[in-house]
Amino acid sequence: MSTALSAPLISASALSARALAVARGGRPVIAGLDLALPAGRWTAVVGPNGAGKTTLLMALAGLLPCQGEVRWLGQLPRDLGTRGRGRLLSWLGQGEEGAAADLLAHDVVMLGRLPHQGWLAAPSAPDRAAVEEAMRRTGCWDWRHRALGELSGGERQRVLLARALAVQAPLLLMDEPLAHLDPPHQADWLHLVRAHVATGGTVVSVLHDLNMALQADALVLIDQGQIHHQGATDDPATHRALEAVFDQRVAVCGVDASWVVLPAQRAR
Amino acid sequence: MNAIPGRSPWLLAGLLVLAGLALVALGLAVGSTGWHWPWSADAPDTGQAAILWEIRLPRSLGAWLAGALLGLAGAVAQGLFRNPLADPYLLGSASGASLGVAVLLAATGLPSAATDWLPQLGITGAAFAGALGGVLLTLALARGVQQTLRLLLAGVIVGVVLGALSSLLLLRLPEVMRTLQGFMLGSTGFLGWSAVQVLALSLVPALVVALALARALDALALGEATALSLGVPLGPARGLLVAVMALATGAAVAQVGLVAFVGLVAPHLVRLAARPTHRALLPLSALAGGALLLAADVASRWVLAPQELPVGVLTAVLGGGYLLWLMHRRPL
Amino acid sequence: MADGHPLRRGWAIGFLIALLLLLLGQALPAQAELVRIVDDRGRTVTLPVPPRRIVSLLPSLTETVCALGACDRLVGVDNYSNWPDRVKSLPHVGGLEDAQVETVVALRPDLVLAATSTRSVARLEALGLRVLAIEPRTLADLRRVIAQLDQALATGQGAALQAGIDQALAGAASLVSPAARGRRVYFEVSEAPYAASEASFVGELLARLGATNVVPASLGPFPKLNPEFVVRADPQVILTTSGSAVRIAERPGWRAISAVRESRVCAFTPAQADVLVRPGPRLGEGLRLMADCLAGPIGRAP
Numbered sequence: 073m074s075t076a077l078s079a080p081l082i083s084a085s086a087l088s089a090r091a092l093a094v095a096r097g098g099r100p101v102i103a104g105l106d107l108a109l110p111a112g113r114w115t116a117v118v119g120p121n122g123a124g125k126t127t128l129l130m131a132l133a134g135l136l137p138c139q140g141e142v143r144w145l146g147q148l149p150r151d152l153g154t155r156g157r158g159r160l161l162s163w164l165g166q167g168e169e170g171a172a173a174d175l176l177a178h179d180v181v182m183l184g185r186l187p188h189q190g191w192l193a194a195p196s197a198p199d200r201a202a203v204e205e206a207m208r209r210t211g212c213w214d215w216r217h218r219a220l221g222e223l224s225g226g227e228r229q230r231v232l233l234a235r236a237l238a239v240q241a242p243l244l245l246m247d248e249p250l251a252h253l254d255p256p257h258q259a260d261w262l263h264l265v266r267a268h269v270a271t272g273g274t275v276v277s278v279l280h281d282l283n284m285a286l287q288a289d290a291l292v293l294i295d296q297g298q299i300h301h302q303g304a305t306d307d308p309a310t311h312r313a314l315e316a317v318f319d320q321r322v323a324v325c326g327v328d329a330s331w332v333v334l335p336a337q338r339a340r
Numbered sequence: 341m342n343a344i345p346g347r348s349p350w351l352l353a354g355l356l357v358l359a360g361l362a363l364v365a366l367g368l369a370v371g372s373t374g375w376h377w378p379w380s381a382d383a384p385d386t387g388q389a390a391i392l393w394e395i396r397l398p399r400s401l402g403a404w405l406a407g408a409l410l411g412l413a414g415a416v417a418q419g420l421f422r423n424p425l426a427d428p429y430l431l432g433s434a435s436g437a438s439l440g441v442a443v444l445l446a447a448t449g450l451p452s453a454a455t456d457w458l459p460q461l462g463i464t465g466a467a468f469a470g471a472l473g474g475v476l477l478t479l480a481l482a483r484g485v486q487q488t489l490r491l492l493l494a495g496v497i498v499g500v501v502l503g504a505l506s507s508l509l510l511l512r513l514p515e516v517m518r519t520l521q522g523f524m525l526g527s528t529g530f531l532g533w534s535a536v537q538v539l540a541l542s543l544v545p546a547l548v549v550a551l552a553l554a555r556a557l558d559a560l561a562l563g564e565a566t567a568l569s570l571g572v573p574l575g576p577a578r579g580l581l582v583a584v585m586a587l588a589t590g591a592a593v594a595q596v597g598l599v600a601f602v603g604l605v606a607p608h609l610v611r612l613a614a615r616p617t618h619r620a621l622l623p624l625s626a627l628a629g630g631a632l633l634l635a636a637d638v639a640s641r642w643v644l645a646p647q648e649l650p651v652g653v654l655t656a657v658l659g660g661g662y663l664l665w666l667m668h669r670r671p672l
Numbered sequence: 673m674a675d676g677h678p679l680r681r682g683w684a685i686g687f688l689i690a691l692l693l694l695l696l697g698q699a700l701p702a703q704a705e706l707v708r709i710v711d712d713r714g715r716t717v718t719l720p721v722p723p724r725r726i727v728s729l730l731p732s733l734t735e736t737v738c739a740l741g742a743c744d745r746l747v748g749v750d751n752y753s754n755w756p757d758r759v760k761s762l763p764h765v766g767g768l769e770d771a772q773v774e775t776v777v778a779l780r781p782d783l784v785l786a787a788t789s790t791r792s793v794a795r796l797e798a799l800g801l802r803v804l805a806i807e808p809r810t811l812a813d814l815r816r817v818i819a820q821l822d823q824a825l826a827t828g829q830g831a832a833l834q835a836g837i838d839q840a841l842a843g844a845a846s847l848v849s850p851a852a853r854g855r856r857v858y859f860e861v862s863e864a865p866y867a868a869s870e871a872s873f874v875g876e877l878l879a880r881l882g883a884t885n886v887v888p889a890s891l892g893p894f895p896k897l898n899p900e901f902v903v904r905a906d907p908q909v910i911l912t913t914s915g916s917a918v919r920i921a922e923r924p925g926w927r928a929i930s931a932v933r934e935s936r937v938c939a940f941t942p943a944q945a946d947v948l949v950r951p952g953p954r955l956g957e958g959l960r961l962m963a964d965c966l967a968g969p970i971g972r973a974p
Contacts, residue, residue, distance in 0.1 A: 081388070094379045117656045130565065132360075133565075133569060134568075134569075135565045135568055136570060154571040154572070154573055155571045157571060158569065158570050158571030159571075161569065162569065163565065163566060163569035164566075165563055165565045165566055166561060168563025168564075168565060168566060169561070169562050169563060169566075170422075171422035171423075171560075171561040171562075172558075172561035172562050173612050174615055175558065175561060175615070175617060176615050179558070180562070183555075183558055183559055183562060183570065184570070185558060186555060186570040186571060186572070187570055189555075190428075191552060192552060193553070219615050232562075239570075353921075368697040371898065371900045372897070372900040372901035372904060373904070390925065390928055391900060391903060391904070391925060394924050394925035394928075395899065395903060395924055395925040396900070399924070404726055462919065463863075511770075512769075514752070514767060515942060518861070518864070518866060519862050519863045519864070519914065520860040522862070522863065522864035522866075522896075527864060529864065529865070529899050529922065530899060530923050530924060532922075532923070532924025532925070535924075544846050582972070588959075637683055641900075645898065646891070646895075646897055646898050646900075646901035646910065647891060647895045647896055647897060647898070648896050648897065648898045649896075650896075
């Protein structure tokens with residue numbers, strides 16, 4: 073359900089979209105969508121397969137041609153210049169890094185510093201410090217001198233995460249960032265995101281793992297290119313909406329202090 | 341750049357520079373009489389100094405420069421298309437060049453005054469014009485550089501069609517066949533100082549522009565979306581990279597013909613020896629390509645002196661052989 | 673002969689029939705003996721009668737056939753046969769690589785002349801055509817080919833043609849003044865450079881003219897040379913059929929060659945190149961073309 077966004081709401085939000093319409097391959101995937109995501113929070117975007125989650129995220133990140141207005145921290149991206157955009161928003165996509173198999177992990181993460189470097193400038197001390205910090209936080213500093221192609225799926229994903237973190241951008245958009253990660257490293261990622269949010273950053277992630285998604289601060293439910301619900305993850309209305317979006321085939325239950333999603337019992 | 345000993349790009353660069361210098365020295369010693377050190381007592385004396393200076397030295401330098409251009413273009417092609425099998429002839433430059441040469445040879449035989457300026461153009465000019473024409477045709481067919489796959493497909497189509505046109509021309513005028521065949525197999529035989537100048541003047545700007553875009557190439561390896569998000573201006577970057585490829589390939593092909601394999605193999609040789617980012621890969625590929633083509637040129641003069649083997653055959657043998665050996669020693 | 677006895681009558685009739693047949697056999701028009709020619713492939717081609725419809729797939733063979741006076745018997749030639757003028761109007765059936773088999777068969781030839789390297793020879797033979805694969809590459813070859821064609825076509829002019837050729841060859845030396853004899857010569861066939869050595873047909877003609885070919889026979893008939901070799905050999909005259917006299921002077925280091933310095937570079941037109949390079953009956957003309965070049969004090973401007 074989309075509501076008309078008022079101006080104050082837009083300027084207070086980290087990421088906002090108005091009348092967003094995106095077509096892929098001639099087919100409209102998203103039509104007339106309004107969205108406002110607050111700053112300093114972690115929002116998870118969930119929905120059934122083919123709902124348009126990745127499309128929405130890419131449109132918000134300015135990576136797809138779209139109609140309508142998208143604003144980052146209240147500003148229009150095109151007013152910022154390419155490097156300004158790169159410093160404001162960091163993107164981590166799915167499965168794109170096949171050609172980088174020859175690059176060393178350290179060099180891959182250093183690429184994240186591109187928006188901060190001059191065209192021909194060599195990496196500076198702050199760049200190296202940012203890279204080291206990012207790699208330590210994702211636990212891949214030990215194999216910084218190994219080529220990406222030699223790493224396992226989980227190790228590679230951690231390097232790519234470090235690359236996204238090295239940008240040190242306030243807005244962090246991630247599409248399926250937990251691919252190949254085993255549960256301990258998924259837990260690490262969770263802490264990472266929380267730490268980033270705690271320092272004032274904004275995280276938006278597309279997740280198909282609903283349990284992880286329910287660890288976020290807020291949830292955006294998408295189906296067929298439309299927003300069905302947007303709200304806090306501990307709000308029962310959100311839980312009911314979640315179950316509804318998935319055709320009542322899942323059930324949200326409380327365990328200790330958090331929420332989990334279980335397959336619904338047959339009888340329902 | 342990384343700092344691992346044994347895998348350092350600097351070490352590799354040093355090795356390649358040394359190899360290049362050694363090969364130039366060898367190039368001075370090898371000629372139609374086989375191998376003689378120029379200053380040894382038993383060197384044949386007739387016009388030796390003139391031969392060294394006018395023939396062997398520019399030929400060796402020219403071969404190195406052409407190889408460097410091809411190696412650079414190959415590294416750019418593989419980075420731009422994110423495909424390890426890409427070579428600089430992908431965008432129709434090779435078939436365009438051979439069609440240009442075929443048209444020139446065909447027209448030279450015709451007595452009509454309308455084509456009087458064509459012989460002035462020479463094979464060099466015709467090949468260069470043809471190569472650029474082929475790339476422009478590809479760009480037109482792909483409607484710009486926006487989509488990489490489209491560019492690749494257009495390049496393949498243009499290559500096939502222009503190649504067919506060359507063959508048609510050959511059928512009508514078989515007397516040009518031998519010359520055209522010589523062009524297509526590659527030949528360093530007539531590289532003089534003017535050729536060296538043209539090649540050097542092409543290499544320097546190509547290298548500078550490519551190095552400026554080295555970061556863009558690295559970012560592209562992570563995917564187009566990621567590169568865009570990192571602030572890489574994809575459209576202008578791709579356009580400039582295609583221009584570098586076209587000019588470097590066109591300049592090299594115009595002087596030495598269609599030498600196979602150098603552009604494809606030189607970046608791989610570098611990657612198997614070190615794991616560089618493009619900032620190092622680009623100049624290293626140029627060094628490796630130069631050494632490869634010069635080695636092939638020296639061998640082509642030496643093996644059957646005073647006859648010559650086509651240099652394209654030897655680049656395939658040398659480059660392919662070395663690549664095989666490297667693959668055997670290290671996992672890919 | 674007693675009549676009524678059947679056996680004796682049978683003998684008589686048989687004897688009469690045999691006599692009749694013998695007389696008939698003698699009275700039939702004089703048949704040529706069955707002509708058998710062994711071609712360059714080692715195949716024996718049998719010709720019961722002199723062929724009247726000939727297709728030639730090699731320009732030098734076309735020219736030889738016409739020089740033997742059998743031009744009117746040609747019904748088809750390859751794309752590159754262009755001498756004499758009358759063959760230009762004949763149906764063209766393709767080149768060395770791609771002779772159009774269907775067209776050849778449709779012309780109903782009773783003899784096809786081809787080079788040994790013509791690809792469609794096997795196909796044509798499989799379709800029942802008689803193919804004589806002979807290819808003149810040297811003067812000795814040419815002599816043999818003339819004899820073979822003369823025998824196959826029964827023209828009777830072979831000896832005269834050969835005599836004319838021998839005369840031209842014998843007179844070759846006199847075409848060039850003694851001062852110009854012995855000059856070092858370099859003959860380039862195409863850019864690369866491919867040269868014609870002493871072992872090629874053109875090389876043999878040059879030898880008859882008294883010129884010294886800088887490219888020895890040991891390198892094969894058409895070696896691909898290192899340009900440095902030519903510079904070292906320093907020829908006094910350069911002949912080229914590659915049409916690139918303009919570019920020859922511009923090659924690195926070639927300015928020092930005597931021929932280039934003294935402007936003795938002769939570039940032959942494609943028509944002239946045909947005469948020079950085809951081992952055929954026009955070699956007298958070829959000799960004169962080359963003698964002009966060798967003898968001229970200035971020669972042709974590059």
